[in-house]
Amino acid sequence: MDSFSLEGKTALVTGSSRGIGRAIAMAYARAGARVVISSRKLDACESVVRDIKAAGGTATAIACNISHKDQVEALISQTEATFGPVDVLVCNAAVNPYYGPMSGIPDDAFSKILQVNIIANNWLVSRVAPKMAERQGGAVVIISSIGGLMGSRTIGAYCISKAADMQLARNLALEWGKQGVRVNCIAPGLIKTDFAKALWDNPQTLAGALKASPLNRIGDPDDIAGAALLLASDAGRFITGTTIVVDGGATIRGE
Numbered sequence: 001m002d003s004f005s006l007e008g009k010t011a012l013v014t015g016s017s018r019g020i021g022r023a024i025a026m027a028y029a030r031a032g033a034r035v036v037i038s039s040r041k042l043d044a045c046e047s048v049v050r051d052i053k054a055a056g057g058t059a060t061a062i063a064c065n066i067s068h069k070d071q072v073e074a075l076i077s078q079t080e081a082t083f084g085p086v087d088v089l090v091c092n093a094a095v096n097p098y099y100g101p102m103s104g105i106p107d108d109a110f111s112k113i114l115q116v117n118i119i120a121n122n123w124l125v126s127r128v129a130p131k132m133a134e135r136q137g138g139a140v141v142i143i144s145s146i147g148g149l150m151g152s153r154t155i156g157a158y159c160i161s162k163a164a165d166m167q168l169a170r171n172l173a174l175e176w177g178k179q180g181v182r183v184n185c186i187a188p189g190l191i192k193t194d195f196a197k198a199l200w201d202n203p204q205t206l207a208g209a210l211k212a213s214p215l216n217r218i219g220d221p222d223d224i225a226g227a228a229l230l231l232a233s234d235a236g237r238f239i240t241g242t243t244i245v246v247d248g249g250a251t252i253r254g255e
Contacts, residue, residue, distance in 0.1 A: 004234075006229075009034070009088055010033065011035050011089075012038065015038070016035075016045070021143075022037075023224060024090055024229075026225070034084075037061045045062070067115050067116045085135065086132070090142075091121040091165075093116065093120070094143070095112060095116045099155060101153060102157065105157055113160075114160075118165060118168065122168060125168075133176060144165040145162040150251070186227050186228060186231070186244050186246055187243050188219060189248055191220065191221060212253065213249060214250075215249060217248065223248075227246050231244070
């Protein structure tokens with residue numbers, strides 16, 4: 001038996017129309033899961049669904065802005081109606097509307113970061129975990145960031161939210177573990193996505209990232225998908241409440 005198989009499982013991946021979320025969704029589909037592709041824009045989600053189906057996988061698209069609780073409820077309900085209860089939840093959708101020092105962040109931008117990156121993740125887990133518990137099995141993967149492990153002069157509020165996601169995973173792992181539900185985080189380093197373009201597209205920032213990297217490169221979305229498959233499958237059945245850092249060694253800070 002393939003311990004990395006997701007055959008017969010329903011996987012919901014938020015923020016999966018591009019970047020890391022898309023890479024995870026594609027990996028889950030290849031592993032046999034029925035995958036729900038979700039983001040704010042339905043047409044972008046449907047493009048990923050077409051790619052999955054073309055490769056022989058099973059997927060559907062459901063638009064959702066996770067900052068609205070009613071839309072989160074509708075997302076889960078529609079997923080259940082289409083593919084059945086959620087076996088694997090990936091909380092990948094996130095925002096970072098501000099780039100600069102903490103002293104200058106507007107209140108509405110700070111609130112939006114906390115709402116989407118932390119509170120909405122708790123809504124999602126709170127909605128799917130009870131049914132996972134009834135079946136004595138389920139996996140939640142929250143996409144955090146190495147920003148949650150260090151300070152930042154430019155994306156401080158985002159880093160605060162990602163540190164909170166790590167604590168959210170620890171709390172939820174304790175709450176749901178005895179009912180067979182595992183909850184973990186992945187903390188990517190700098191990944192070449194549209195979301196992180198302000199970082200890797202800046203020559204100075206990119207040079208700093210490459211200097212800090214033992215592998216002398218930044219990451220690709222597919223570099224995160226493998227860890228997400230581990231945490232979703234039986235291969236990771238004894239892993240819960242932890243954060244797996246996938247950063248090419250950037251946080252080693254060796255000379």
